[in-house]
Amino acid sequence: MSTPVFELVIRNALVATASDTFKADIGIIDGCIAQLGLGLAPGAREIDALGRVVTPGGVDAHCHLDQPMNEPIRMADGFESGTRSAACGGTTTVIPFAAQAKGQSLRAAVEDYHRRADGCAHVDYAFHLIVSDPTPHVLNAELPGLIREGYSSFKVYMTYDDLKLDDGQILDVLDIARQHGAMVMIHAENADCIEWLTKKLEAAGRVAPRFHANSRPMLVEREATHRAIALAELVDVPILIVHVSGREAVDQIRWARSHGLKVFAETCPQYLFLTAEDLGLDNSYMGARCVCSPPPRDKRNQEVIWNGLADGLFTLFSSDHAPFKYDAPEGKKPGGEEVAFRHIPNGIPGLETRMPLLYSEGVLGGRITLNRFVELTATNPAKAYGLHPRKGTIAVGSDADLVIWDERPVTIRNEQLHHDVDYTPYEGIKLQAWPGLTLARGEVVWDGQTFHPRKGRGQFLQCGQPSILPMSKKSSSAFT
Numbered sequence: 001m002s003t004p005v006f007e008l009v010i011r012n013a014l015v016a017t018a019s020d021t022f023k024a025d026i027g028i029i030d031g032c033i034a035q036l037g038l039g040l041a042p043g044a045r046e047i048d049a050l051g052r053v054v055t056p057g058g059v060d061a062h063c064h065l066d067q068p069m070n071e072p073i074r075m076a077d078g079f080e081s082g083t084r085s086a087a088c089g090g091t092t093t094v095i096p097f098a099a100q101a102k103g104q105s106l107r108a109a110v111e112d113y114h115r116r117a118d119g120c121a122h123v124d125y126a127f128h129l130i131v132s133d134p135t136p137h138v139l140n141a142e143l144p145g146l147i148r149e150g151y152s153s154f155k156v157y158m159t160y161d162d163l164k165l166d167d168g169q170i171l172d173v174l175d176i177a178r179q180h181g182a183m184v185m186i187h188a189e190n191a192d193c194i195e196w197l198t199k200k201l202e203a204a205g206r207v208a209p210r211f212h213a214n215s216r217p218m219l220v221e222r223e224a225t226h227r228a229i230a231l232a233e234l235v236d237v238p239i240l241i242v243h244v245s246g247r248e249a250v251d252q253i254r255w256a257r258s259h260g261l262k263v264f265a266e267t268c269p270q271y272l273f274l275t276a277e278d279l280g281l282d283n284s285y286m287g288a289r290c291v292c293s294p295p296p297r298d299k300r301n302q303e304v305i306w307n308g309l310a311d312g313l314f315t316l317f318s319s320d321h322a323p324f325k326y327d328a329p330e331g332k333k334p335g336g337e338e339v340a341f342r343h344i345p346n347g348i349p350g351l352e353t354r355m356p357l358l359y360s361e362g363v364l365g366g367r368i369t370l371n372r373f374v375e376l377t378a379t380n381p382a383k384a385y386g387l388h389p390r391k392g393t394i395a396v397g398s399d400a401d402l403v404i405w406d407e408r409p410v411t412i413r414n415e416q417l418h419h420d421v422d423y424t425p426y427e428g429i430k431l432q433a434w435p436g437l438t439l440a441r442g443e444v445v446w447d448g449q450t451f452h453p454r455k456g457r458g459q460f461l462q463c464g465q466p467s468i469l470p471m472s473k474k475s476s477s478a479f480t
């Protein structure tokens with residue numbers, strides 16, 4: 001037996017990237033991909049993939065972990081359980097949010113978030129920023145400094161009292177992003193329309209969880225999406241519209257693209273697999289589990305989202321994991337009470353199910369290609385946030401973050417998931433695949449049956465400038 005050249009060799013893989021599918025062995029040294037090819041030299045350890053599909057580990061670029069909340073609400077997952085759950089579902093990089101509270105320094109929010117994260121994660125992580133208070137100091141001193149230090153993307157909200165910015169403030173943030181080559185993510189819903197509708201519903205005694213959907217109809221998302229696009233056009237900077245839920249918002253984005261504007265779009269599993277009916281058909285409280293914003297729509301809108309995934313409208317597919325326990329005073333029953341929908345914490349868990357849902361129903365269901373799956377779940381998120389080619393692809397020099405897929409029937413059961421949430425909105429859904437092995441920088445974190453913990457294995461990643469291809473001639477120099 002000759003001396004091993006590699007630490008690990010994955011043999012006979014069907015390697016899928018965003019552009020190609022090919023048969024190869026993958027040779028790994030120091031947690032990185034050192035060689036790709038047929039008949040590689042021996043490894044100290046070998047795994048035979050036997051012609052199974054191997055994709056890059058997922059990059060979940062929209063998830064919320066241990067984000068500070070108002071009492072008594074608390075997120076169920078921090079970096080430990082969140083990255084555990086991610087790994088078991090094939091995701092090897094997460095990008096949650098360091099959120100600025102109004103009145104707080106952005107830098108203080110980042111330092112606090114590092115205290116919550118560092119030493120806890122099982123897979124690598126980066127931070128987005130949430131800008132809720134764009135004071136002159138935040139805009140002109142803190143943001144440029146933080147962008148240079150690797151926090152090159154930020155989310156702004158057009159809704160939620162604690163977070164929302166007015167149009168002038170959004171223009172200020174977009175202007176900083178343009179000057180420094182950062183990516184701005186926008187939560188597009190019209191706050192005043194939502195408040196007006198919520199008050200009307202409350203006055204009529206319509207406060208069950210299902211009325212959450214009535215308080216945020218498609219038009220409030222359509223209007224805000226249109227406005228976000230106009231604001232970005234005025235500043236001449238690319239933007240990313242996050243968690244797009246259906247046709248009317250999709251129409252706005254197609255219009256923007258057809259006019260040469262660089263508008264990127266993200267969608268999430270809840271807009272493919274849930275509808276407003278999951279919020280309840282009667283006044284039962286169970287629907288609180290599926291309260292998220294924008295709310296899930298209907299079957300026809302699901303089709304529109306599937307089409308956008310297939311035809312290139314969407315750039316990213318993220319979970320928007322926002323973990324709150326259902327039957328808990330710190331979760332969907334604040335203080336132990338069943339409350340009016342306005343007071344139910346918004347968000348659903350989805351880190352672990354994101355990749356299997358799209359692989360099974362998208363790729364094996366014949367709706368998207370395998371290469372498009374890789375692009376949406378790994379390559380584009382890594383490019384959008386300046387982590388590519390270290391993350392998001394299978395190439396020599398990239399981190400050995402890999403998923404070997406098992407194509408076998410699986411029924412989603414919360415008891416088999418690894419988050420700290422007491423439900424999954426996808427309970428009982430039958431899938432045709434699940435990750436059979438997840439490697440994080442060359443280490444097995446999930447073997448298809450068992451999670452292999454190593455708290456602190458996950459490292460903080462500094463994000464660079466976005467490297468998504470420009471979609472129009474009106475390109476700014478930051479986007480190469």
Ligand SMILES: [Zn+2]
Pocket residue numbers: 187242243293
């Ligand atoms: Zn959002």
